[in-house]
Amino acid sequence: MKKTFPANIHGTIFYIDEDAYVRLNNYLDQLHKAFPGTEGEEITGDIEARINEILSIRHEGRSGVVSILEVDEIIEQMGTPQDMGAPETKNDSSEEPADGVEGATAPPPFNAEEQKRPAKRLFRNERDKMLGGVLSGIACYLGWNKFILRLLYLLLTLFTYFWPGTFIYLIAWMIIPPARTRRDYLEMQGEPVTISNIGRTFLDERLASDGNDIGARTISLVIKVILAVLGIFGLCCVIGLTIYLGIRIWGIISYITTNNIYLIENASFPVFNSTVPVLEPLGAVFGSIALILAAICVVWGSASVVFKTRRPAASTVFTLVVIICALLALAGTLMMVSHYMPHHLYY
């Protein structure tokens, strides 16, 4: 939450955040110092008029609040007093805190390189995507060629056992946020967020939309087919595992109620050849629940891609992954214990 108040910038009222106000005020103060006298008055007046104009254009039609980011952009656009060819006066004036303005500790943001290259952020690039824009976003982040990365990924995925790449892709899709605003897109490309850059992205947008060629569509289709196969496989897994789960639960119940060990012995994994009748099937129960959940995730994920239905939320996926891991750990522990526990302890 920020304190906001109306400020009169060259005759127009703008609502401005407190921090933004402080920064803008500092900037104008510096200009006043750099350009003294009546001539200076006129220069700063003109600059203020220009700032008014820029803000008017940006806030046209809606009653937005001027944020500190906007002020920084404007200051960058206008330039420092030195940039403007002001006589090189006491340069240390930028160091001293603005007198009387509360919380004016922030240094002036227009110190040359400091702001030039903000850190890149990883987003899904939905403007240039085949499925979810994951690889496109990663390519942007790493500064690689999108096509090469996609090809590499496709080859790696196709030629690995069980296609782990598809799982990774689905998880990445759910976890990496999509770039939504123009600011996101600039940050994705590691470009400074300035007004001129924001304007430029409009053009890029147009150009990018033209670039969806046949090659891209083919790759997209191949991945969709893989995901469809994976989804069907997942569905089979869900059905099979549910039957298996039923058998194991039935086995435990029949052992407890009628002391009949037949089902447990026949359904057990040979590896864990039951030394302890209950622990191993219990482990198998947890294990199969975990696997069913995982398979459901796969089915859900691939169905959402192929049929373009709603994707599971990132938080849901996180929760499911945690639950699956916990269940698998529990199942593993139970099976290990049942395997290594000596017979005589039980009987």
Next chain:
Amino acid sequence: MRKGMLEYCVLLQLARHDAYASEIIASLKEARLIVVEGTLYPLLTRLKNDGLLSYRWEESTSGPPRKYYSLTAEGRESLQALDDAWTEINGTVGILRNPSFSVSSSDS
């Protein structure tokens, strides 16, 4: 050098038609002559104080009134002088840059 260029270009533009600061900025940016917009304002003020430019206030449909700059007679004169100087420089440099010119110029 660059500063002189900037002055010249501003005068050139105002010779064509009167303009206010943002218009001048837009065209200078297009021509890649300025990086930061602030550069222009001290320049305009100085040119005005030197008597080369004058301005009038004009109401705009959106926002506060704008300062429209125009060339004064003196401004036209000095633009003419700059034009001549530019033609001369251009001719000289053109000769030096010409590949057939015997002395190769590494410094242009």
